[in-house]
Amino acid sequence: MRHQSRSLIAVAFLIAAGAVLTGCTPEPPTRAEAKFALTTVDAAISPGDTFPANFIFVAEEEDPIWDSVTGVALGDGETFGPGAFEVVRSESSAGGVVLGNITLHIPVPADGVAFDQIELLLAGETSVVARVGSWEVELQDSETVIQPSGEFVLTYPRCEPVSATFVNVADSDLLDIAVDIPAAGVDVDFAPVASATAGAPFDLEFDLHCDDTADFWVLSPTVSFDLDGAPREVRTDPVAIGLTAIDETTIDRIRARP
16 A cells, blocks of 8 residues: 555645755754644554654744754654754744644654654754654555555544545455554444455445544554455554644644643
8 A cells, every 4th residue: 555655745744834944053952842742643554665754843933943953863763863854834823832843754664663752852962852642653564455446535634434445356255344443542433344345346434533632643544354264454554633634722732731
């Protein structure tokens, strides 16, 4: 499903049309006071792809995050230096803070990537650690028996009903098809599909319900079924929820975080 997961890259630039602030010589900062959104990521991408990360934050106009970040480290994992990330200032603001986004592309090894905080390395040899939610990204199976058909929606403004059409590319029928998303704070209401004929399309429709523990979600539903008498699972391409519907309420909620 590589063509679909790569399309998610566009989400990084949908939240704001602003100046990209990297590649300059930063002045030593005072103290970064930016507040970061909490994002729940439970995603799977095609082997060979990178995962496009969006670390949404709000900060005052003069906060050093805008022009003094020299590196971004993911938990205890990889560090991204100058040129490997972008700090984007949007035109959206509320209550004296401006909406921003740090974007980068995460390589995903065979055993996946997991973290819940990032460290911002700042000019002047200082750093700030920020909680960013729960991030888990793994690789899809390179051999899948279902493929998206037609329009596969990659972004939703909120957790709501989701529908997609797939094609059974296996040589046998799929039986007892179900959908699940095991991410914390997410529930799925789904009526199981009895079967999908070999070579034929089939529809999946389910309702997503998300609690208030996160501001945004990036989720790869798990489709389970029986194939030739054996249980199988396939993780679909990720869909991003909430990133294209940021408003003043969202900004205020992020700003109020401790």
